[in-house]
Amino acid sequence: MVPITTTHYLVVAAALFVLGVIGVLTRRNVVVVLMSIELILNAVNLNLVAFSRMWGNLHGQVFSIFVTVDAVAEAAVGLGIVIAFFRNKETVNVDEIDLLKW
Amino acid sequence: MNPAINTALNSNLDSTTAGMAPVGTPYFFYALAALAVVSGFLVITRRNVVHSALALIVTLLSVAGLYLMLYAPFVAGVQIIVYAGGIMVLFLFVIMLVNIERSYKERRFNRIWPVGLGAASALFALFIFAFAKGRPLFPDRMMALPESSNTQQIASMLYGEAGRMGQYTFAFEIASLLLLVAILGAVIMTKKKI
Numbered sequence: 001m002v003p004i005t006t007t008h009y010l011v012v013a014a015a016l017f018v019l020g021v022i023g024v025l026t027r028r029n030v031v032v033v034l035m036s037i038e039l040i041l042n043a044v045n046l047n048l049v050a051f052s053r054m055w056g057n058l059h060g061q062v063f064s065i066f067v068t069v070d071a072v073a074e075a076a077v078g079l080g081i082v083i084a085f086f087r088n089k090e091t092v093n094v095d096e097i098d099l100l101k102w
Numbered sequence: 103m104n105p106a107i108n109t110a111l112n113s114n115l116d117s118t119t120a121g122m123a124p125v126g127t128p129y130f131f132y133a134l135a136a137l138a139v140v141s142g143f144l145v146i147t148r149r150n151v152v153h154s155a156l157a158l159i160v161t162l163l164s165v166a167g168l169y170l171m172l173y174a175p176f177v178a179g180v181q182i183i184v185y186a187g188g189i190m191v192l193f194l195f196v197i198m199l200v201n202i203e204r205s206y207k208e209r210r211f212n213r214i215w216p217v218g219l220g221a222a223s224a225l226f227a228l229f230i231f232a233f234a235k236g237r238p239l240f241p242d243r244m245m246a247l248p249e250s251s252n253t254q255q256i257a258s259m260l261y262g263e264a265g266r267m268g269q270y271t272f273a274f275e276i277a278s279l280l281l282l283v284a285i286l287g288a289v290i291m292t293k294k295k296i
Binding site for chain 2 (some may be wrong): 061083094
């Protein structure tokens, strides 16, 4: 059996990243779009930790913690915007959020 | 204990820990990776948003398992506590606040979904091409990380040790400032009247 190398982890992370991109580009519900962004950030974290293992130091793991902090901040502000928008417009579909489009 | 037996035990230990990898590790990797990708697919295809959130929890937990296989127990713990525990509860709260009955009758995908799907597939092909071409850039060796002192080493990089600032102490403070701004932004965003 082939031993698991860094490239294996990179392929898994690429698959998760592309799934997140598909979700962002195609779904209409803005909550699912935010969840897809979480998928993307998780793929980035997996890459960082795999490279940290490859080089034998911990810089990648520390950086993945910073990415997690970023994801938390993004989720909090994004969901706040969703609630504020739903209160005004009664919808959470991204293609109906077009106030700034002319 | 007889010293001869002792050295024999030690050499036996050395040969088992350094000589070969744990049995069956690739199967665990493939199982966790398949679970992560399949539930990630469910996240973006389910009609019910609550089902998407539950599938996302499964993805996060299997990615935490992959972190454990990469000898990163602290990051795995953070993943489970912060993501699966904190962020997903926040998501479920918001899903309960906005009404989901309406979305059952609506289209899930927007009108230009083939364009998005094609672009994302092209991106995946590009990734795979780059990994196949750049295979020599990613060496096959996996360095041994000291798993037992993982949390301690991350802490000394973040907070410093013996009175000195760590390498990432300043970045850590900036991250705390970012969290403060995010809390204030979320509170102000959701207030009815400011």
